[in-house]
Amino acid sequence: MDARRWGVWGLALALAGCVLQGPATPAVDAGSGAPGPSLEVGAPQPVLPLDHPPVVDPNAGVPSSGARRLSLAQLKGSLPVVLRGHTWKIGTANGFDSRAATLGVPDYVGSVEENLEPTPLYAKFMADMARDACSRALTADAAEADPSKRAVMRFVEPTDTVAGRPEKVDANLRYLRLAFLGAYTPAGNPPELARLRNLFDRAVGAASGGTVPSKAHLAEGWRTVCVGLLTSPEFHLY
């Protein structure tokens, strides 16, 4: 039998093996030694019902509960903390309250559980939220002389640019990552800092059209960074 024929037979046997091998129901998970599901009554080893979820090896460390999305109540509480009192408004009403029904906050009549999926509808309203709240914060920042009382331009002056005061821009970006995302930015020029600096610089450049950026252009840059952070997965997931 030539080599090609051996190859054909080998492949056919491998395929048959894939099909013929039935689903195994080991009584004991060989990897962890934990009991697995079994139909065998009176088996010498401990067994679980067939529909029991896998047993986690307690020696393998604390398992993660998986990522979750913030609820509307959590967002409503978080935003004024992050933006120093500013929040999302629709007209005069709180935006989280106005959109609560559409975003699936339970009314305990028709629904008792909030859907925490990051759906397109959620993303759309969070885009509204970020743009509105950041505009409010930046408008207030522009009128506030004391940087420590500002929400977004905390470590920069309204005239600071990447080219002119890079250390102040970086300090502000580090602060924003920490305040918005709870993420510490290590020293140096890590990629997460470079991404935000690039976003700020490009937004300022696009707004100024290549001319010397004004305070309004720089505020537009910070507004864009603010929206970018508030619409990032890291802000909404934990």
Next chain:
Amino acid sequence: MALHTRRRFLEIAGLVGGGVLLRRAWLPEAQAQTVPAEPRFLLMVYFSGGWDQLLAFDPRDATLPAHQYVAGKAPTGGVYPAYGEAAGRNAAVDAVMQATGGKGVQSAGGLTFGPAVPQSLLAHAADLSIVRGMMMDTLTHEVGRRYLLTGKFPRGLAAAGSSLNTVVAAQSQSALELPNLVINMEAYNAGAPASASPVFVRNAADVRAVLNPQSPNALKGSSEAVLAEFEQLSAECGAVELDGDGLATSFRDSRGQARKIVSSQAGALFQFTATPPPEVASLFTAFNLDPARELNSVKARAALAAQALTRGVSQVVSVTLADGLDDHFDLAGQHAASLTPGFHALGLLISYLQSKEVGTSGKSYWDCTTLLGFSEFSRTPLLNARDGRDHHLTGSCLVAGPGLKRGKVYGASSAVGMQVQPVNLSTGALDNAGQVIRPCDLHATLLKSMGMDGSHLSNQSPRLLTGLLR
């Protein structure tokens, strides 16, 4: 080497057979699903509170002695239509009673309807089918509603899976702005892609809020462009850590779809205001909708559903067209008055879908739409001590669609007491050796009629209502 030898044949057959078995063994069910080639729309219409089927889709002749009180004794047929009790209180029912010689049963398109069904819906009877005698297995509103929404019996009060609209939206892989629009109704997504998740709205203003940016000028256009590019960059480390279950990826996908939604400028199609733009004014005319008084009516909800389907915004629309049907009191005066406007709105909606062509396909939207009209259960065939009707297990529903037979009555409730009866699934006729119809059977049949997969219902052991399929 000879091309046609026995050994060669066995080798090839083994490989082909192995490949087929391998595909069956390894391909997950979801990947094996087929996407229908033709446009498929789904319209779910809910009548909230439990409808009286005597007034609607399972009527009885009120003149029969078996359906009347005699000397204070309950009707021997265990059914009291009570159509006459609404006399003078409901003009629509009065008109039907007069036209039918007191029977109250209207005939159209080979089907029979109760006196609460208006002419606007009767006009489409030939396109519709009625499923009668369906076992709802519950007398609890939430359970019945969620049972018919998902095709799966709820766990306690909680829905046990995705609702039909989400299943269809997910399998359609629709690229429309709001694939799964839900107007004043419940819906569920359990495991389907986020893009198929229901978008809940109460009215046209909500739809505009979804489709339009809240503050169009909050960021300059140039900043939006820079931000859109920023969003396309590879994720931060934090987002990678959060993406164990794909949640961060799902978030980014949704964020991209949200950008698409607001850039569509479809919000203008939903200017349901006192002075609407031309494209909305013509819709109002078709629905005979007075924008000064009726923007929150069920007709306005039906018009909203029609606009979403026919203007390419939604593939699947679910809408509640009657509220407050849970009449345990004074049913004769109230129930028909609550039902009839919903049926009228449904009739107008069907007419509108018939009048609009899908692209240049030569088919109307109605030709491509599958309809399910339902309530959580029905009401008792006899009146209670308060002249109302309580909850009854035997349900009915209204169906239509390109994959379903038209003008068909499938199943029946019993002549005495309107009980559930087994039917022959291949004909829908009564058969003591047959099966009782359940919501999971209905769901499986509707999905089959749309060329879609119903494997998510497998733990309910659904049976196809083959006699309803074309």
